[in-house]
Amino acid sequence: MINLLFFGRLGDFAKQVPSTMAASTPAEIRELLAADFPDLGRELNQPQVLVSVNKMIVGWDQPLFDGSEVAFLPPVTGG
Amino acid sequence: MTDRIRIQQQDFDLAEEYQLLRQSDSAVGAVVTFSGLVRDFELGSDEDRKADPEGLSSTKNSIDLLSLQHYPGMTESLLETIVEQANQRWNLIATTVIHRVGDLAPMEQIVLVGVASQHRADAFEAAQFLMDYLKTQATFWKSVRRNGEQQWIESKDSDQQAAARWDSSADE
Numbered sequence: 001m002i003n004l005l006f007f008g009r010l011g012d013f014a015k016q017v018p019s020t021m022a023a024s025t026p027a028e029i030r031e032l033l034a035a036d037f038p039d040l041g042r043e044l045n046q047p048q049v050l051v052s053v054n055k056m057i058v059g060w061d062q063p064l065f066d067g068s069e070v071a072f073l074p075p076v077t078g079g
Numbered sequence: 080m081t082d083r084i085r086i087q088q089q090d091f092d093l094a095e096e097y098q099l100l101r102q103s104d105s106a107v108g109a110v111v112t113f114s115g116l117v118r119d120f121e122l123g124s125d126e127d128r129k130a131d132p133e134g135l136s137s138t139k140n141s142i143d144l145l146s147l148q149h150y151p152g153m154t155e156s157l158l159e160t161i162v163e164q165a166n167q168r169w170n171l172i173a174t175t176v177i178h179r180v181g182d183l184a185p186m187e188q189i190v191l192v193g194v195a196s197q198h199r200a201d202a203f204e205a206a207q208f209l210m211d212y213l214k215t216q217a218t219f220w221k222s223v224r225r226n227g228e229q230q231w232i233e234s235k236d237s238d239q240q241a242a243a244r245w246d247s248s249a250d251e
């Protein structure tokens with residue numbers, strides 16, 4: 001299973017999302033989520049949203065393995 | 080090079096951090112520190128900022144609380160990378176980056192960037208670079224509470240532009 005994390009405003013759209021799911025790429029997770037949660041799907045498809053796997057920014061077609069931690073990251077606003 | 084990177088809920092003491100930088104090496108000839116504070120207002124979107132760039136209607140926008148979220152583990156390693164890049168570009172003796180997380184009230188300190196070097200140009204430029212990169216690359220997210228309602232802060236084009244100037248100067 002893949003562990004899912006949603007940061008910033010994405011967290012507001014992901015309150016009903018399970019914390020784990022089975023998938024082979026972040027793009028597939030995005031697709032599956034968009035089918036069940038259209039509002040979240042729209043947010044995840046924004047071009048500024050980045051995805052990380054095990055705390056490294058990666059492309060959407062990065063292969064996932066059991067236990068991978070996938071985080072969806074909206075534009076950062078620290079400092 | 081002495082690098083000090085901290086993500087913490089508690090406040091920091093600017094004077095203490097300055098002393099650590101000052102005393103990091105007898106070759107230190109310049110120390111630059113920047114500290115960022117919570118304003119009592121925060122404009123949400125680029126549209127809001129266009130409508131009221133100076134925040135003149137700050138009574139309308141004044142906030143009760145600023146909350147900072149981060150991605151534990153990832154934020155630390157991104158800050159380390161940013162500090163490493165600064166060390167590669169400038170001749171630095173010591174660098175401190177402290178970023179607070181959690182709930183902060185107006186006028187509280189959010190962030191400290193401090194740089195010690197032999198000469199002032201390195202310290203000035205590196206401090207600006209560190210802040211510009213921290214603002215656009217480190218995984219922190221701000222939200223504000225205003226009249227009991229939480230609102231996420233949107234990223235600013237001006238911050239992206241400030242960070243982009245360092246990309247172009249890399250070719251010089």
